[in-house]
Amino acid sequence: MTSFLECFSRTVAVCAGSLLCSISVGAPSPAPAVSASSDLILINGKVITVHFHVPVPPLVWDETLPAHMTPEWVAGRGFEILAAGVAKTITGVEIVGDDTVNITCADDLSGFQVTVGYATAADTGVVPPDQPFRWGNLRDSDPFVGALTSSPQPNYCVAFQMTI
Numbered sequence: 001m002t003s004f005l006e007c008f009s010r011t012v013a014v015c016a017g018s019l020l021c022s023i024s025v026g027a028p029s030p031a032p033a034v035s036a037s038s039d040l041i042l043i044n045g046k047v048i049t050v051h052f053h054v055p056v057p058p059l060v061w062d063e064t065l066p067a068h069m070t071p072e073w074v075a076g077r078g079f080e081i082l083a084a085g086v087a088k089t090i091t092g093v094e095i096v097g098d099d100t101v102n103i104t105c106a107d108d109l110s111g112f113q114v115t116v117g118y119a120t121a122a123d124t125g126v127v128p129p130d131q132p133f134r135w136g137n138l139r140d141s142d143p144f145v146g147a148l149t150s151s152p153q154p155n156y157c158v159a160f161q162m163t164i
Helices: 004-024 071-076
Strands: 035-044 047-053 079-083 090-096 100-105 114-118 160-163
Touching (some): 035 114, 035 160, 047 114, 071 079, 071 090
Antiparallel strands (some): 047 100, 079 114
16 A cells, blocks of 8 residues: 555656656746635625636546535535635535636625635545545646656645635
């Protein structure tokens, strides 16, 4: 059985090799994993729209990871919403186009200080093997397969928390 550290080391080596290959053939410098910026988050009533930097579009959901165990965020696929410091129920998330996610909440968020988070809250559920206690399902469509791991190496959304 392969340990977590061995898998992690192989994955890091594969990512480093991919980066070096891109640089050596004159490809544009790859940006970090899928990431959001606070100036690209819009709130309209119950819907929060988040625009992302996506290294290899389009955004997709990783269907292999389980849902968040926090009742308000089960439908969030890793997203977490607080309004005035109180967890708000996410009723759905939808990828729109290549680089945007709409998060729909049960309540109107107008007039509240809203915090949008992704993979930041510790989960109380059963952790999948070789996974941290925080995770989300959002990733890009990078088709790169690691030579050492023989598995896809997509870019996952980095954890963030931003107050709007």
